[in-house]
Amino acid sequence: MGNFAANEGLSIFVILVWLGINVFLFVHFYMAFLVDRYYYTRVILGHALSWARAPAACLNFNCMLILLPVCRNLLSFLRGSIQYCSRTAARQLDRNLTFHKLVAYMIALHTAIHIIAHLFNFERFMDSQLMINSSHLPYVLSQIGNNDNRSYLNPIRTNETNPTIVMFTTIAGLTGVVITLALILIITSSMEVIRRSYFEVFWFTHHLFIVFFIGLVAHGIGRIVRGQTVESVKVHDPVECHSKFETWGQNGTDCPEPVFAGNPPMTWKWVVGPMFLYVCERLVRFYRSQQKVVITKVVMHPSKTLELQMKKKGFKMEVGQYVFMQCPSISQLEWHPFTLTSAPEEDHLSVHIRIVGDWTQALYTACGGDKTVVLDAWTLPKVAVDGPFGTASEDVFRYEVVMLVGAGIGVTPFASVLKSVWYKHVQENKNVFTKKIYFYWLCPETQAFEWFADLLQSLERQMNEKDMRDFLSYNIYLTRWKDAEAAHLRVQYEAEDDPITGLKQKTRYGKPNWDNEFSAIATQHPGSKVGVFLCGPTALATALGKQCISHTESGTEFIFNKENF
Amino acid sequence: MGKIEWAMWANEQALAAGLIYATGGIVGVAGQFRGWQFAAFGIAAGVFVCLLEYPRSKRGKGTSVERTGQYCFTVCVKAFGPLTRNYYVRAFLHAALCVPGGFMLATVLGCVCLGIASLIYLSAAIHGEHWEPILPRTEPPKRVGNSIKEPPQNPPPRPPPELRRKKADKLEPAAYDNPMSVTINE
Numbered sequence A: 001m002g003n004f005a006a007n008e009g010l011s012i013f014v015i016l017v018w019l020g021i022n023v024f025l026f027v028h029f030y031m032a033f034l035v036d037r038y039y040y041t042r043v044i045l046g047h048a049l050s051w052a053r054a055p056a057a058c059l060n061f062n063c064m065l066i067l068l069p070v071c072r073n074l075l076s077f078l079r080g081s082i083q084y085c086s087r088t089a090a091r092q093l094d095r096n097l098t099f100h101k102l103v104a105y106m107i108a109l110h111t112a113i114h115i116i117a118h119l120f121n122f123e124r125f126m127d128s129q130l131m132i133n134s135s136h137l138p139y140v141l142s143q144i145g146n147n148d149n150r151s152y153l154n155p156i157r158t159n160e161t162n163p164t165i166v167m168f169t170t171i172a173g174l175t176g177v178v179i180t181l182a183l184i185l186i187i188t189s190s191m192e193v194i195r196r197s198y199f200e201v202f203w204f205t206h207h208l209f210i211v212f213f214i215g216l217v218a219h220g221i222g223r224i225v226r227g228q229t230v231e232s233v234k235v236h237d238p239v240e241c242h243s244k245f246e247t248w249g250q251n252g253t254d255c256p257e258p259v260f261a262g263n264p265p266m267t268w269k270w271v272v273g274p275m276f277l278y279v280c281e282r283l284v285r286f287y288r289s290q291q292k293v294v295i296t297k298v299v300m301h302p303s304k305t306l307e308l309q310m311k312k313k314g315f316k317m318e319v320g321q322y323v324f325m326q327c328p329s330i331s332q333l334e335w336h337p338f339t340l341t342s343a344p345e346e347d348h349l350s351v352h353i354r355i356v357g358d359w360t361q362a363l364y365t366a367c368g369g370d371k372t373v374v375l376d377a378w379t380l381p382k383v384a385v386d387g388p389f390g391t392a393s394e395d396v397f398r399y400e401v402v403m404l405v406g407a408g409i410g411v412t413p414f415a416s417v418l419k420s421v422w423y424k425h426v427q428e429n430k431n432v433f434t435k436k437i438y439f440y441w442l443c444p445e446t447q448a449f450e451w452f453a454d455l456l457q458s459l460e461r462q463m464n465e466k467d468m469r470d471f472l473s474y475n476i477y478l479t480r481w482k483d484a485e486a487a488h489l490r491v492q493y494e495a496e497d498d499p500i501t502g503l504k505q506k507t508r509y510g511k512p513n514w515d516n517e518f519s520a521i522a523t524q525h526p527g528s529k530v531g532v533f534l535c536g537p538t539a540l541a542t543a544l545g546k547q548c549i550s551h552t553e554s555g556t557e558f559i560f561n562k563e564n565f
Numbered sequence B: 001m002g003k004i005e006w007a008m009w010a011n012e013q014a015l016a017a018g019l020i021y022a023t024g025g026i027v028g029v030a031g032q033f034r035g036w037q038f039a040a041f042g043i044a045a046g047v048f049v050c051l052l053e054y055p056r057s058k059r060g061k062g063t064s065v066e067r068t069g070q071y072c073f074t075v076c077v078k079a080f081g082p083l084t085r086n087y088y089v090r091a092f093l094h095a096a097l098c099v100p101g102g103f104m105l106a107t108v109l110g111c112v113c114l115g116i117a118s119l120i121y122l123s124a125a126i127h128g129e130h131w132e133p134i135l136p137r138t139e140p141p142k143r144v145g146n147s148i149k150e151p152p153q154n155p156p157p158r159p160p161p162e163l164r165r166k167k168a169d170k171l172e173p174a175a176y177d178n179p180m181s182v183t184i185n186e
Helices: A002-032 A036-045 A048-066 A072-082 A087-130 A137-143 A163-169 A171-189 A192-197 A199-206 A209-218 A230-235 A238-247 A267-290 A358-366 A392-398 A408-428 A447-465 A483-492 A514-524 A538-551 B006-030 B036-053 B071-078 B087-103 B105-126
Strands: A226-228 A260-262 A293-301 A305-312 A322-326 A336-339 A349-354 A384-389 A401-407 A436-443 A472-478 A507-509 A529-535 A557-562
Touching: A002 A048, A002 A087, A036 A048, A036 A087, A036 A137, A036 A226, A036 A230, A036 A238, A048 A087, A048 A267, A072 A087, A072 A267, A072 A384, A087 A137, A087 A163, A087 A171, A087 B006, A087 B105, A137 A238, A163 A171, A163 B105, A171 A192, A171 A199, A171 A209, A171 B006, A171 B105, A192 A199, A192 B006, A209 A267, A226 A230, A267 A384, A293 A447, A305 A358, A322 A349, A336 A349, A336 A408, A349 A358, A349 A408, A392 A529, A401 A408, A401 A514, A401 A538, A408 A436, A408 A447, A408 A529, A436 A514, A447 A472, A514 A538, A529 A538, A538 A557, B006 B036, B006 B087, B006 B105, B036 B071, B036 B087, B036 B105, B087 B105
Parallel strands: A401 A436, A401 A529, A436 A472, A472 A507, A529 A557
Antiparallel strands: A226 A260, A293 A305, A305 A349, A322 A336, A322 A384
């Protein structure tokens, strides 16, 4: 159980604190409207007033939070500073998108409560204007302020209207409708089906958040929530005077007419900070994207993989980071994330792009992928690069023993890691904290190997020369194979080099037996923290997560890190 | 990631709109607001829209993801044939259903959301999309090749049994048992 705490503890703590703050705000603001100042408001509205104000406070809090997890550059900066203190805290920042979604759901929930409560409020305000009867307190209260139109209680000022019209003619009502619509459109276009298949619709509709925030700040300008002014309460105590409403303000009573005023808007105080941070974030992204990027080399690999080597002045990266790339000649507005496959020690940055969709296909054509002649450098398209942004792989060198698992194209961040390993040990001979790397690559077909096999071959050669064969242990698993190939390999099993990759360590078939692998590593390295890094499908992540939890015994601790986009 | 199939988004929007319409209707009826009859209509229309929109259509390109338990809804919706297949009909239906919601505050939001869904469906219909049921695939009966009709009369020629046996000491290093026997020339 303790290992579950090690893996998930901080996340659960953060969620509990966030929920706790929500509950506190809800209850506090519910109670805040049960005081005497709002006595007369409650005469008309009952508890629906509190039911509307409490979620409003929670909405202020959550709308403040929602912008923060998507400030990529700010998070990268925080991550870099925090990880010197605590690896766990830094890893927490990897789950920013999950938190963003949680906060969004909470906003939706509180919006629903807020709207339903206000439906009752509008209805009750309307009722009290329509029950024309001077011995009816709500009606009397609604008539206050008819002369000067400032000290009124009931925002519905006449009985010749209906709630729908009132909603569209008040600032609060109109902004409310607009921002709720924006919220609903944002949510429906963020469903997984739409997000994964039609990213552009998701991305463009999501920008309605600008409308949302403007409307949110403007929502309270009309000061539609009204209560007795402080001065009025001093001279007119509602508890004492409410039953004497027929004689208010007349000579000889000690109950003058009550005076009402609206509450000033509060939302801007909550959201102005994060809005400013987000604006800075977009400016930083824009500035970085304007920096000149030159494509120095284009390589076409089999299995439709395109490698681009680029140079950008002043670009600094760590292992396993990713960048966003844009190609203005293909699309002005699309930015796509790609993992960097180059090591920090190299003088260029490279990405390996798999050609799957419209944008990547267009990039392939623009880089001359379908032409056989060599293109001049100046004909290559202009690209913009934003990043690098940190992901879990940055932490690799902070563990003594490391397990790297890549499935298919998921091996790309580890290409960067292995290259960096080579540079560190072989060329610079630094005293690196990491003592042993176990590398697993699961791949459905052999063709995808080619560019990675080269890397592994040169690594193997270098390791042999420096007599460091034991540093890196890699296992390649073919999860799909043809019978004819298998027969050929069966015959060749005695050969020294693997017939597929030409490497000394053999290619295996099927899926790895994780139980055995974890047990073997646990026995080999007692008492150490083993970092497990995965870039691959969710099913594998669940399996590995479970293995980490079950194999963490006294001594060896397996800590699981997952990449995702 | 190719061209957007508008119907996918229209479907999500309509489902959400149906829920909002029904919820607004429930509030209107439960609170006995003025004009609660519109709210009652809102509940009925909202529920109807939810039932109609719950089964996802099969996508033109790519894999379709079903919603949990949508099969029975798919069968019902499919039974209406061209009425549910055609997105012009759906766009018009949603536009008509949303109008009564505009007369009462509680259902106004449902009205506007359903109206937007109707517009997106109109866009889908203009782009030539239509609703396809997601049905479980039935395997086509395995077609039997011509040669099967006449099985061979004699067994195939084989080397003598001594050469066919696998050598025991060469078996351990093998990672798996190959289904085909591979003879090694001695």
